[in-house]
Amino acid sequence: MKKKLVLVGNGMAGVNCIEQLLKLAPNRYDITIFGSEPHPNYNRILLSSVLAGDADMKDIVINERSWYAENGIALHTSHTVTGIDPVKKTVTTDKGLSTEYDELIIATGSNAFMLPVPGADKEGVIAFRDIKDCETMMDAAKQYKKAVVIGGGLLGLEAARGLLNLNMDVTVVHKHPFLMERQLDQTASILLRKELEGQGMRFLMSKNTEQILGKKRVGAIRFSDGTSEEADLVVMAIGIRPNIALARSTGITINQGIVVNDFMETNIPHIHAVGECAEHNGVAYGLVAPLYEQGAVIAKRLSGVETDGYHGSIVSTKLKVSGVDVFSAGVYADRPDTRSVRVQDDFAGIYKKAVIQDGKVIGAVLFGDIGDGSRLFKMIRTGEDVTGREREVLLPASGAPAKSGADLVAEMPDDEVVCGCNGVTKGAIVSAIKEKGCSSIGEIKACTKASASCGGCKPLVGDVLTYVLGADGVKTVKEGMCGCTTLGRDEVVEAIRDMHLTTSKEVMNVLGWTNEEGCSKCRPALNYYLGMAWPDEHEDERESRFVNERNHANIQKDGTYSVVPRMYGGVTTPEDLKKIADIALKYNVPLVKMTGGQRIDLLGVKKEDLPGMWADLDMPSGYAYGKTLRTVKTCVGETFCRFGTQDAMGMGIKLEKKFERLSAPAKVKMAVSGCPRNCAEATIKDFGVVAIDGGWELYVGGNGGTKLRGCDLLTKVKTEDEVIEWSGAYVQYYRETGKYNERTSEWVERVGLDTIKAALEKKEDRLALMERIEHALSLTKDPWKEIIEKRELNETFVPMIEETPASAG
Amino acid sequence: MTMTMKRIHIGNVGDIAEKRARVVRIGELEIAIFKMTGGELKAIENRCPHKGGKLSEGIVCDHHVFCPLHDWKISLRDGLAQAPDEGCVTTFPIEIDAASGELWLSLPEESTIAS
Secondary structure (H helix, E strand, O other): OOEEEEEEOOOHHHHHHHHHHHHHOOOOEEEEEEOOOOOOOEOHHHHHHHHOOOOOHHHHEOOOHHHHHHOOOEEEOOOOEEEEEOOOOEEEEOOOOEEEOOEEEEOOOEEEOOOOOOOOOOEOEEEOOOHHHHHHHHHHHHHOOEEEEEOOOHHHHHHHHHHHHOOOEEEEEEOOOOOOOOOOOHHHHHHHHHHHHHHOOEEEEOOOEEEEEEOOEEEEEEEOOOOEEEOOEEEEOOOEEEOOHHHHHHOOOEOOOEEEOOOOEOOOOOEEEOHHHEEEOOEOOOOHHHHHHHHHHHHHHHHOOOOOOOOOOOOEEEOOEOOEOEEEEEOOOOOOOOEEEEEEEOOOOEEEEEEEEOOEEEEEEEEOOOOOHHHHHHHHHHOOEOOOOHHHHOOOOOOOOOOOHHHHHHHOOOOOEEEOOOOEEHHHHHHHHHHHOOOOHHHHHHHHOOOOOOOOOHHHHHHHHHHHHOOOOOOOOOOOOEOOEOOOHHHHHHHHHHOOOOOHHHHHHHOOOOOOOOOOOHHHHHHHHHHHHOOOOOOOOHHHOOHHHHHOOEEOOOOOEEEOEOOHHHOOOHHHHHHHHHHHHHOOOOEEEEOOOOOEEEEEEOHHHHHHHHHHHOOOEOOOOOOEEEEEEEOOHHHOOOOOOOOHHHHHHHHHHHHOOOEOOOOEEEEEEOOOOOOOOHHHOOEEEEEEOOEEEEEEOOEOOOOOEOOEEEEEEOOHHHHHHHHHHHHHHHHHHOOOOOOHHHHHHHHOHHHHHHHHOOHHHHHHHHHHHHHHHHOOOOHHHHHHHOHHHHHHHOOOEEEOHHHHO | OOOOEEEEEEEEHHHOOOOEEEEEEEOOEEEEEEEOOOOOEEEEEOOOOOOOOOHHHOEEEOOEEEOOOOOOEEEOOOOEEOOOOOOEOOEEOEEEOOOOOEEEEEEEHHHHOOO
């Protein structure tokens, strides 16, 4: 007869413990799980991603109902266990169900702490704890505008970011003068606040909530200083309290949480506790990694595997708010007995601090760049002695090669957790590589779930791969262009040129594509390479173009489009502005906005209205949607500016007219500044021109978007004609050697600035490149005109038929 | 309850290019009519199960379409989202008159909005 194991609480900690137990002793117990929520086990940490719109509810389910069935587990959702009889060894639920146990695990987690102020029970006042709270917030966002989050900690800020994404006005109220004061020092906290204010959050600091006002629903909050704040929705995210009601009624010893020993046992035999409800050595943890370590101890004990028990955890936290990288671990505040290494770069928005005591790193705070997080966390956990080389903790030693990620992985014990979200250890990843043949991060993700949730551990998973498979050709993972081929960009382009392939179909046939018609990754890429290699012979494959380049407008999330007419060099006229205004009125354009590239965006246009609007505008397409030259941003230059040394506007207009409509591996942005003050921000563009007295400096490979990168100086020239010659040669060299979708910033780093300089150095080489780009340019046509003029093109913009309810009846 | 079907004429096979789609709107319902390589036609609801992306604007590869918003891969044969994603799009029967190339779409009566 199998023993009976009952788990009270169907959350991450408890179910993970069962998963670990099943691995060690698959058939030892008859398992029953009770959960109060109606859902199977889901990843509570990712609720903030659901709220932020980055994940769906179904994306965050960890164990589907089928998993319980496959493992013979009886799952009772929507059952709250209300009583334990430790003598008869039974548990009873609120629905009257009673079950016997031989071993019992309590994993009741925690409850959100609600401020006990008058009015806290009003409609629209909620916590941020479960799927139901998430749904309430999403519903509220549809009807209401003003949200107040009480609590400026990790959870509160994640909730606030989610509400911003739902288009609510969000104010965060915090009783402390600094945000995330339990994880960050004041410097990092101030940087964080600035960043979040930039994203649109408002903050009310050092405020104590006294009362929640309103009739049935919340209307405002009043603070102890007499001020108040309007609110249609109040989210309390001030902390959690271990859920100990059940344990207390059973007579189990409790303090803050359920008191457990090193083996996670309570004072009553055969009753264990794990997770946020448990208190070990005076600490109740609210983060996921320690919970997995605790679960592992119970799993070992229940399966008869030896363990020396649980000895507490050092925890690290990361804020999951897009655009803000924050990491904190261990002791983060300075104390009289500690000294710190600090790096602060206001230009790059980076702050790093490592707190050192007696030659050991005992804590760290990182802001803006958290790449050192796992390395520092490891130093904290291992207590490595860094005496005499404290500086190198944050700054690489000059000369000495820094330890590689793979070296650090080699030193990790097998049971160290690599993926904190899913509790995947280094050992589990190593065996997936060795036994199941995983050879890429993607395969490891599919096999073990490592990096499947927040993705923060991806670099570390990559290091484990390098550690096992070796970096020097033992087995390097070959990444093809896409899943249809193992060939990379260079091999494919070489084949296109050598074998004179002129259609995608030929390429896929000849090179043995595994999917006959390719996929959404390779089809547009091949179409580009073919057009670049054979501009005359290759016929553009409209069906292989991404929607924006096929419809010559930018698709928005609701299926409408945006229209951006060309405005050369950002210079316009009253007549053109009037025309744009009239057309915006005529077509009821819901939003008119200035773009970052100095032109006007008409947003929210229905697809069927596009050809009509283009015809009425009678202006060239601004190509604000394509992998091509977008804009050439300019300052006024010497025309008006007292500092200007050259005609920046004229130069910009010339460049834009020269290179518009040209296809490229990725979008290309340019700018021209009339003096070194560089008001057009030319040094973060794909190609930037900065006027100096008597000439121009040419900059390449900059990016102000996804990954900030300042330009490299390519060369200095004297005349406008030379600017055109160098820019043309540079863009053509990029067209011929860049990977599809690779911006110049990535391309410059991949091929190297010296290679580019060498390719453009000789005048005859530049002229040859220039000749090829001129030819490609001579074949381009304005796409809007083309669609207006060709019936077979413009009719695809309207439905085949449209029946309104009236005509259908 | 029996589902009565309504047949509607929506155009000619020549109106749609290969590996492309056109849209048919019936009241609130939007249907994408795809023409695959070789001329076979498929009709599915023009709404990705993920975030409602317009599938008619996706890239068609064999009998699949990739949603333009987040690249979900949907089978045009049965409307199923391909792993690792999960979901399903409604499919509709479509007929071609062999002689004239005229296209007829069958819709359940209730979705054509009772009047």
